[in-house]
Amino acid sequence: MFTGIIEAVGEVAALEARGGDLRLRIRTGKLDLADVALGDSIAVSGVCLTAVALPGDGFWADVSAETLACTVLGDLSPGDRVNLEKALTPSTRLGGHLVSGHVDGIGTLVARQPAARSERLCIEAPAELARYIAAKGSICVDGVSLTVNAVDGARFELNIVPHTLAETTLADYRPGRRVNLEVDLIARYLERLLLGERAATPGQGISRALLAEYGFLDQAEDTQP
Numbered sequence: 001m002f003t004g005i006i007e008a009v010g011e012v013a014a015l016e017a018r019g020g021d022l023r024l025r026i027r028t029g030k031l032d033l034a035d036v037a038l039g040d041s042i043a044v045s046g047v048c049l050t051a052v053a054l055p056g057d058g059f060w061a062d063v064s065a066e067t068l069a070c071t072v073l074g075d076l077s078p079g080d081r082v083n084l085e086k087a088l089t090p091s092t093r094l095g096g097h098l099v100s101g102h103v104d105g106i107g108t109l110v111a112r113q114p115a116a117r118s119e120r121l122c123i124e125a126p127a128e129l130a131r132y133i134a135a136k137g138s139i140c141v142d143g144v145s146l147t148v149n150a151v152d153g154a155r156f157e158l159n160i161v162p163h164t165l166a167e168t169t170l171a172d173y174r175p176g177r178r179v180n181l182e183v184d185l186i187a188r189y190l191e192r193l194l195l196g197e198r199a200a201t202p203g204q205g206i207s208r209a210l211l212a213e214y215g216f217l218d219q220a221e222d223t224q225p
Contacts (some may be wrong), residue, residue, distance in 0.1 A: 002043045004096030004138075004145020006083045006168045007031055008127050010044070012076050015056060021065045024049070024073070027058040031084050041087040041101065045169070046143030046180040047071050048101025062167050071103045072142075072178045083170045084217075088172040096145025097138040105129045107141070109177040110155065119160045120149075121173070125181055130154040132183035132191075140182040 008031035015025040024107060033054065041048050049061035068074040076082070088094070107129075111122040112148065123141065125133060133139060135151050144164065150157040165171040173179070 001088050002048070002085050002099040002101055003088055003092065004085070004099045004140050004143065006085055006144055008084045009167070009169055010058065010082050010084045012078050012080045012082060014078060015076065018062075022051075022063040022068060022074070023060060024063050024076070025055075025058060025060050026082065026084070028084055028190075031086070033059070043083075043085040043087075043099070043101045043143050044073070045082045046099070046101065046140055046182055047073055047103055052142050056142070070105070071180050072106055075178060081172060083168050085143060099140045099143075099145060099182060101184060102141075102182065103180045104132075104183050104188075105181050107179050107181045109173050109175050109179060110119050111175055112173065115159060117162050119140075119165060120171075121158045121160060121170070122155055123158065123179065123181075124155045127147065129181060129183055132187040134187070137187070138184045140180075142169065142179050144170060 010029050010031065011027045012024065013027045014025040016025075024044075026042075036042070036051060036054065036059070038040045038051055040051050042051060042061070043049070044061070044141065047063075047067060049063065051059040052062055053060035063073050089225070105126040105128070107123045107125045109121060110124050113120050130151075130153060133148055133156050135148055135150055137148050139146055139148055139158075141158070144161070146158050146164075148156050149159050160170050
Protein backbone atom coordinates (compact mmCIF):
# COMPACT_ATOMS: atom_id res chain seq x y z
CA MET A 1 0.00 0.00 0.00
CA PHE A 2 1.01 3.60 -0.64
CA THR A 3 -0.18 7.10 0.24
CA GLY A 4 0.18 8.94 -3.07
CA ILE A 5 2.69 11.36 -1.52
CA ILE A 6 5.66 11.27 -3.90
CA GLU A 7 9.04 10.82 -2.21
CA ALA A 8 11.29 11.41 -5.20
CA VAL A 9 11.38 11.82 -8.95
CA GLY A 10 13.45 9.12 -10.61
CA GLU A 11 14.62 8.47 -14.15
CA VAL A 12 14.27 5.54 -16.51
CA ALA A 13 17.79 4.21 -17.00
CA ALA A 14 17.09 1.19 -19.22
CA LEU A 15 14.33 -0.96 -20.68
CA GLU A 16 14.93 -4.55 -21.78
CA ALA A 17 12.34 -6.51 -23.74
CA ARG A 18 12.05 -10.03 -22.37
CA GLY A 19 9.76 -12.48 -24.16
CA GLY A 20 6.68 -10.28 -24.34
CA ASP A 21 7.21 -8.36 -21.13
CA LEU A 22 9.79 -5.87 -19.92
CA ARG A 23 12.59 -5.43 -17.41
CA LEU A 24 12.88 -1.83 -16.26
CA ARG A 25 15.76 -0.08 -14.53
CA ILE A 26 15.02 3.05 -12.52
CA ARG A 27 17.55 5.49 -11.11
CA THR A 28 15.96 6.66 -7.90
CA GLY A 29 17.70 9.99 -7.28
CA LYS A 30 17.12 11.23 -3.75
CA LEU A 31 14.94 8.26 -2.77
CA ASP A 32 16.60 6.54 0.21
CA LEU A 33 17.01 2.85 -0.58
CA ALA A 34 18.80 1.98 2.67
CA ASP A 35 15.72 0.17 4.00
CA VAL A 36 14.72 -1.43 0.67
CA ALA A 37 15.36 -5.15 0.18
CA LEU A 38 14.89 -7.45 -2.79
CA GLY A 39 11.20 -8.21 -3.14
CA ASP A 40 10.05 -4.88 -1.70
CA SER A 41 7.44 -2.81 -3.51
CA ILE A 42 8.06 0.63 -5.02
CA ALA A 43 5.41 2.60 -6.88
CA VAL A 44 6.63 3.93 -10.24
CA SER A 45 4.25 6.61 -11.49
CA GLY A 46 1.48 4.89 -9.58
CA VAL A 47 2.32 1.31 -10.59
CA CYS A 48 3.34 -1.09 -7.81
CA LEU A 49 6.53 -2.87 -8.92
CA THR A 50 8.78 -5.37 -7.15
CA ALA A 51 12.49 -4.66 -6.82
CA VAL A 52 14.32 -7.67 -8.30
CA ALA A 53 17.82 -6.17 -8.22
CA LEU A 54 19.41 -3.25 -6.36
CA PRO A 55 22.45 -2.00 -8.28
CA GLY A 56 23.12 0.87 -5.86
CA ASP A 57 21.73 3.89 -7.68
CA GLY A 58 18.26 2.45 -8.13
CA PHE A 59 16.50 -0.82 -8.84
CA TRP A 60 15.40 -3.23 -11.55
CA ALA A 61 11.80 -4.45 -11.83
CA ASP A 62 9.96 -6.84 -14.10
CA VAL A 63 6.88 -5.44 -15.83
CA SER A 64 4.40 -8.11 -16.93
CA ALA A 65 2.47 -8.08 -20.20
CA GLU A 66 -0.70 -7.45 -18.15
CA THR A 67 0.83 -4.37 -16.52
CA LEU A 68 2.05 -3.09 -19.89
CA ALA A 69 -1.49 -3.43 -21.25
CA CYS A 70 -3.15 -1.64 -18.34
CA THR A 71 -0.70 1.21 -17.67
CA VAL A 72 1.46 3.74 -19.53
CA LEU A 73 4.75 2.10 -18.51
CA GLY A 74 5.10 0.83 -22.06
CA ASP A 75 5.29 4.45 -23.25
CA LEU A 76 8.48 5.10 -21.27
CA SER A 77 11.89 5.72 -22.82
CA PRO A 78 15.35 6.07 -21.24
CA GLY A 79 15.65 9.49 -19.64
CA ASP A 80 11.93 9.85 -18.87
CA ARG A 81 11.12 11.07 -15.37
CA VAL A 82 8.89 9.00 -13.08
CA ASN A 83 7.26 9.54 -9.70
CA LEU A 84 8.53 7.24 -6.92
CA GLU A 85 7.12 6.16 -3.57
CA LYS A 86 8.17 3.31 -1.29
CA ALA A 87 5.47 1.15 0.28
CA LEU A 88 4.08 2.57 3.50
CA THR A 89 4.91 1.20 6.94
CA PRO A 90 2.77 1.22 10.13
CA SER A 91 4.51 4.46 11.18
CA THR A 92 4.08 6.26 7.84
CA ARG A 93 2.02 9.44 7.90
CA LEU A 94 -1.00 8.99 5.66
CA GLY A 95 -0.77 12.42 4.05
CA GLY A 96 -2.66 11.43 0.90
CA HIS A 97 -5.10 8.54 0.70
CA LEU A 98 -4.83 4.75 0.58
CA VAL A 99 -3.36 3.76 -2.78
CA SER A 100 -2.81 0.15 -3.88
CA GLY A 101 -0.58 0.76 -6.89
CA HIS A 102 -2.99 -1.27 -9.03
CA VAL A 103 -3.89 0.98 -11.95
CA ASP A 104 -7.58 0.99 -12.94
CA GLY A 105 -7.19 2.63 -16.33
CA ILE A 106 -5.43 5.15 -18.52
CA GLY A 107 -6.59 8.75 -18.73
CA THR A 108 -5.63 11.56 -21.11
CA LEU A 109 -4.75 15.14 -20.22
CA VAL A 110 -7.06 17.26 -22.38
CA ALA A 111 -6.35 20.75 -21.06
CA ARG A 112 -3.96 22.68 -18.85
CA GLN A 113 -4.11 26.30 -17.80
CA PRO A 114 -2.58 28.50 -15.09
CA ALA A 115 -4.64 29.34 -12.01
CA ALA A 116 -2.68 31.98 -10.04
CA ARG A 117 0.46 30.09 -8.87
CA SER A 118 -1.16 26.71 -9.46
CA GLU A 119 -1.99 24.80 -12.63
CA ARG A 120 -5.47 23.54 -13.48
CA LEU A 121 -5.46 20.16 -15.26
CA CYS A 122 -8.44 18.56 -17.00
CA ILE A 123 -8.19 14.80 -17.52
CA GLU A 124 -10.55 12.50 -19.37
CA ALA A 125 -10.94 9.10 -17.75
CA PRO A 126 -12.12 5.91 -19.46
CA ALA A 127 -15.93 5.83 -19.48
CA GLU A 128 -16.02 2.78 -17.19
CA LEU A 129 -14.17 4.68 -14.43
CA ALA A 130 -16.34 7.82 -14.49
CA ARG A 131 -18.75 6.49 -11.86
CA TYR A 132 -15.94 6.22 -9.30
CA ILE A 133 -14.81 9.86 -9.62
CA ALA A 134 -16.55 12.47 -7.48
CA ALA A 135 -16.00 16.15 -6.78
CA LYS A 136 -13.86 16.60 -3.64
CA GLY A 137 -13.03 12.90 -3.72
CA SER A 138 -9.54 11.45 -4.12
CA ILE A 139 -7.85 10.08 -7.21
CA CYS A 140 -4.31 8.93 -7.93
CA VAL A 141 -2.71 10.25 -11.14
CA ASP A 142 0.66 8.71 -12.02
CA GLY A 143 1.09 7.88 -8.34
CA VAL A 144 0.15 11.34 -7.04
CA SER A 145 -2.72 11.59 -4.55
CA LEU A 146 -4.94 14.47 -5.70
CA THR A 147 -8.32 15.99 -4.87
CA VAL A 148 -10.91 16.21 -7.63
CA ASN A 149 -12.13 19.80 -7.98
CA ALA A 150 -14.93 19.27 -10.48
CA VAL A 151 -16.43 16.51 -12.61
CA ASP A 152 -18.19 16.72 -15.98
CA GLY A 153 -19.03 13.32 -17.41
CA ALA A 154 -15.80 11.35 -17.74
CA ARG A 155 -13.70 14.51 -17.41
CA PHE A 156 -12.43 15.85 -14.11
CA GLU A 157 -10.40 18.86 -13.02
CA LEU A 158 -7.45 19.05 -10.64
CA ASN A 159 -5.67 22.00 -9.08
CA ILE A 160 -1.92 21.35 -8.82
CA VAL A 161 -0.20 23.57 -6.25
CA PRO A 162 3.40 24.81 -6.69
CA HIS A 163 4.89 22.29 -4.24
CA THR A 164 3.35 19.34 -6.10
CA LEU A 165 4.52 20.77 -9.43
CA ALA A 166 8.05 21.03 -8.05
CA GLU A 167 8.21 17.58 -6.41
CA THR A 168 6.51 15.39 -9.06
CA THR A 169 6.50 14.94 -12.82
CA LEU A 170 3.16 16.76 -13.24
CA ALA A 171 4.92 19.97 -14.28
CA ASP A 172 6.08 18.18 -17.46
CA TYR A 173 2.62 17.22 -18.67
CA ARG A 174 0.99 18.74 -21.74
CA PRO A 175 -2.37 18.00 -23.43
CA GLY A 176 -2.35 14.57 -25.04
CA ARG A 177 -0.24 13.00 -22.28
CA ARG A 178 -1.51 9.61 -21.14
CA VAL A 179 -1.56 9.00 -17.38
CA ASN A 180 -2.14 6.10 -14.98
CA LEU A 181 -5.34 6.42 -12.97
CA GLU A 182 -6.28 4.65 -9.75
CA VAL A 183 -9.70 5.47 -8.32
CA ASP A 184 -10.45 5.57 -4.61
CA LEU A 185 -10.49 2.13 -2.99
CA ILE A 186 -13.63 2.94 -1.02
CA ALA A 187 -15.58 3.66 -4.22
CA ARG A 188 -14.58 0.30 -5.69
CA TYR A 189 -15.56 -1.68 -2.62
CA LEU A 190 -18.79 0.28 -2.15
CA GLU A 191 -19.93 -0.80 -5.59
CA ARG A 192 -19.41 -4.47 -4.72
CA LEU A 193 -21.13 -4.06 -1.35
CA LEU A 194 -24.19 -2.52 -2.99
CA LEU A 195 -24.51 -5.61 -5.19
CA GLY A 196 -24.91 -7.78 -2.08
CA GLU A 197 -25.63 -11.41 -3.02
CA ARG A 198 -25.77 -10.38 -6.67
CA ALA A 199 -21.97 -9.94 -6.57
CA ALA A 200 -21.57 -13.72 -6.93
CA THR A 201 -23.54 -13.72 -10.20
CA PRO A 202 -21.45 -13.18 -13.36
CA GLY A 203 -22.19 -10.04 -15.34
CA GLN A 204 -23.76 -8.12 -12.46
CA GLY A 205 -23.11 -4.41 -12.04
CA ILE A 206 -24.65 -1.26 -10.67
CA SER A 207 -27.85 -0.35 -12.55
CA ARG A 208 -30.50 2.34 -12.16
CA ALA A 209 -32.91 -0.32 -10.88
CA LEU A 210 -30.45 -1.37 -8.18
CA LEU A 211 -29.86 2.25 -7.13
CA ALA A 212 -33.61 2.80 -6.91
CA GLU A 213 -34.00 -0.38 -4.83
CA TYR A 214 -31.57 0.99 -2.25
CA GLY A 215 -33.14 4.46 -2.21
CA PHE A 216 -30.48 6.32 -4.22
CA LEU A 217 -33.05 7.12 -6.93
CA ASP A 218 -36.78 7.71 -6.74
CA GLN A 219 -38.77 4.88 -8.28
CA ALA A 220 -40.52 7.50 -10.44
CA GLU A 221 -37.19 8.85 -11.64
CA ASP A 222 -36.03 5.34 -12.50
CA THR A 223 -38.92 4.98 -14.97
CA GLN A 224 -37.67 7.89 -17.03
CA PRO A 225 -35.94 6.97 -20.31
